[in-house]
Amino acid sequence: MSKSKVAFSDIELINGLRSGNNELISVLYKKYYTVVLKFIVNNSGSQEAAQDIYQETIIVLYENVQKPEFELNCQLQTYIYSVAKRLWLKHLKKNNKTFLLKEEEEDDLIDVSEEMDDYLNKEVEFEKMNRALTELGEPCTTLIKDFYVQKLSMDEIAEKFGYTNADNAKNQKYKCLQRLKKYFFEIVPIDNNNSERYESNRFI
Amino acid sequence: MRVTDLFDDYLNGQLSVDEVAQFENKLQEDALFSEAFNKHKVLIATLNKAEKRAAFKHKLKAIHANAFGNDSRIISIKEETTTKRYFKSFAFAASVAVIAVLSTIAVLSTGGYLLKKQSNQITDLMREIINLKVSNEVITENLAKGKHKAVYAPANLEGSAFALNNLGYIITSSHMVKGADSIFIQNNYLDRTLARVVLIDPKLDLAILKIINSEITQAWKVPFAIIETPTDIGEKVYTLGYPRKDMVYGEGSLSSLSGYSNDTSMYQISIPVNPGNSGGPLLNDQGNVIGVIRGKITGAEATGFAIKANEIVNSISTLAADSLKNDLFAFNKKQSLKNLKRTEQIKRINPYVFNVLVYKRD
Numbered sequence: 001m002s003k004s005k006v007a008f009s010d011i012e013l014i015n016g017l018r019s020g021n022n023e024l025i026s027v028l029y030k031k032y033y034t035v036v037l038k039f040i041v042n043n044s045g046s047q048e049a050a051q052d053i054y055q056e057t058i059i060v061l062y063e064n065v066q067k068p069e070f071e072l073n074c075q076l077q078t079y080i081y082s083v084a085k086r087l088w089l090k091h092l093k094k095n096n097k098t099f100l101l102k103e104e105e106e107d108d109l110i111d112v113s114e115e116m117d118d119y120l121n122k123e124v125e126f127e128k129m130n131r132a133l134t135e136l137g138e139p140c141t142t143l144i145k146d147f148y149v150q151k152l153s154m155d156e157i158a159e160k161f162g163y164t165n166a167d168n169a170k171n172q173k174y175k176c177l178q179r180l181k182k183y184f185f186e187i188v189p190i191d192n193n194n195s196e197r198y199e200s201n202r203f204i
Numbered sequence: 205m206r207v208t209d210l211f212d213d214y215l216n217g218q219l220s221v222d223e224v225a226q227f228e229n230k231l232q233e234d235a236l237f238s239e240a241f242n243k244h245k246v247l248i249a250t251l252n253k254a255e256k257r258a259a260f261k262h263k264l265k266a267i268h269a270n271a272f273g274n275d276s277r278i279i280s281i282k283e284e285t286t287t288k289r290y291f292k293s294f295a296f297a298a299s300v301a302v303i304a305v306l307s308t309i310a311v312l313s314t315g316g317y318l319l320k321k322q323s324n325q326i327t328d329l330m331r332e333i334i335n336l337k338v339s340n341e342v343i344t345e346n347l348a349k350g351k352h353k354a355v356y357a358p359a360n361l362e363g364s365a366f367a368l369n370n371l372g373y374i375i376t377s378s379h380m381v382k383g384a385d386s387i388f389i390q391n392n393y394l395d396r397t398l399a400r401v402v403l404i405d406p407k408l409d410l411a412i413l414k415i416i417n418s419e420i421t422q423a424w425k426v427p428f429a430i431i432e433t434p435t436d437i438g439e440k441v442y443t444l445g446y447p448r449k450d451m452v453y454g455e456g457s458l459s460s461l462s463g464y465s466n467d468t469s470m471y472q473i474s475i476p477v478n479p480g481n482s483g484g485p486l487l488n489d490q491g492n493v494i495g496v497i498r499g500k501i502t503g504a505e506a507t508g509f510a511i512k513a514n515e516i517v518n519s520i521s522t523l524a525a526d527s528l529k530n531d532l533f534a535f536n537k538k539q540s541l542k543n544l545k546r547t548e549q550i551k552r553i554n555p556y557v558f559n560v561l562v563y564k565r566d
Contacts, residue, residue: 022263025263025267026271029267030267030271033268033271051268055261055265059257062260126254126257126258128250130254134406135407137404137407137523138404139403139523139524139528140523144251145255148251149252149255162525168526174206175522178208181244184247184250185243
């Protein structure tokens with residue numbers, strides 16, 4: 001294994017992230033993990049929490065670089081650190097843990113509230129979608145994803161699911177979609193605390 | 205043409221120039237049409253974005269595992285072939301068991317807390333692995349004896365299931381198999397074998413599995429029929445299930461035609477059901493299936509609930525694809541246990557009631 005390390009610039013890493021270049025995403029991911037890990041662990045978080053928060057952070061960045069108006073006005077590390085910190089504060093607040101963060105790097109923060117709000121609003125919507133899909137059950141969920149996400153044709157879907165022809169598949173897709181629509185628009189968003197409780201209930 | 209199909213065709217560029225013009229005209233003029241179209245777009249866009257985020261997250265998890273190693277939360281159970289038993293290394297089995305003990309303790313402690321907090325809620329009856337200690341002892345014992353017997357990691361969840369028909373389809377509860385990494389079934393007549401989910405109805409809490417190895421089910425002759433017609437209050441009923449490693453029989457009578465908070469999709473029964481009973485059959489005096497054990501009310505020990513058989517049939521007809529439907533509806537129609545004593549009925553039913561072992565990834 002060659003150990004030769006090529007240093008990539010922030011711009012290169014961001015372009016790699018934007019275009020979905022797996023190698024560059026991996027480089028970026030590895031590069032800043034320890035910074036976030038250190039911050040979380042120093043502020044009463046576990047290693048697992050650090051991993052979760054860091055992954056959320058990279059997702060925030062990933063979704064933001066897709067926007068045409070995205071512009072990085074600081075060092076990438078500062079951006080990542082700022083987002084991670086906001087996410088961690090949010091997490092602590094949600095769990096009613098109030099204590100002072102060690103704020104030694106105060107001056108190295110930027111305002112990421114807009115990005116954060118956008119991310120968190122979407123998170124609520126996605127959670128709703130997930131719950132609607134769970135309600136929907138199988139085979140509907142797979143069928144809907146195959147058509148609307150994987151963009152399979154009705155013929156391919158008919159074949160895969162064992163429908164006699166594309167029209168039958170289309171009928172089934174129609175029924176599934178009607179149900180999904182009903183569930184998705186009827187679901188009231190709940191905060192994550194409740195959803196965790198809902199999940200754990202099932203373990204009694 | 206249905207409106208949603210029209211929306212899809214428009215979004216997928218499958219309309220002619222004229223049709224597109226017509227469509228866009230209608231968007232301008234018909235406010236309801238335009239609103240419905242926007243809703244449709246929101247739904248599809250949310251679905252796609254959610255999938256995109258999930259896929260990216262998945263990618264990050266893989267990168268993380270690759271770069272920094274898996275953390276202890278992840279217990280991956282590889283699928284095993286059903287014909288051959290693997291002689292897993294004891295070290296592996298033991299370590300998985302230890303990890304599982306730790307995570308189960310965590311789960312159990314939160315579960316216990318919740319149990320206290322909520323009352324009168326319907327309780328799912330899967331069996332958490334409380335016998336872990338036993339499994340560990342067995343492993344150690346086998347280690348000491350140097351036995352060459354297959355040792356399996358304890359499952360994350362266990363429950364009951366029963367055969368739907370001779371084609372290897374099995375009924376259980378969906379709360380059991382939700383988020384499962386792999387699912388095995390076993391009983392005294394059948395060595396642990398892999399099954400996959402073919403249908404899930406979370407609303408009804410119903411899942412249908414299929415045994416993957418079709419050789420196993422070739423000689424199946426399911427003795428009970430599925431009775432869809434409503435059963436009378438007061439009828440004697442019984443259940444067979446796996447609240448522990450061995451099959452356990454429970455009897456009582458049908459106490460109500462509706463379940464928890466008047467849910468008409470369920471029966472109330474006076475059988476004390478325990479964790480692990482979920483997914484087992486509810487049988488009538490003639491030894492035929494009239495329902496599936498669903499759960500109990502927290503605190504009410506001698507009361508259980510079962511999903512009605514006709515609800516299951518309805519669910520299959522709404523959810524299953526045509527070809528699957530034909531397979532699933534190949535029920536046994538003959539009530540072959542009708543004139544037998546209950547003990548004889550049970551002997552014949554036994555091979556078709558299973559212990560389900562569910563492994564989860566985290």
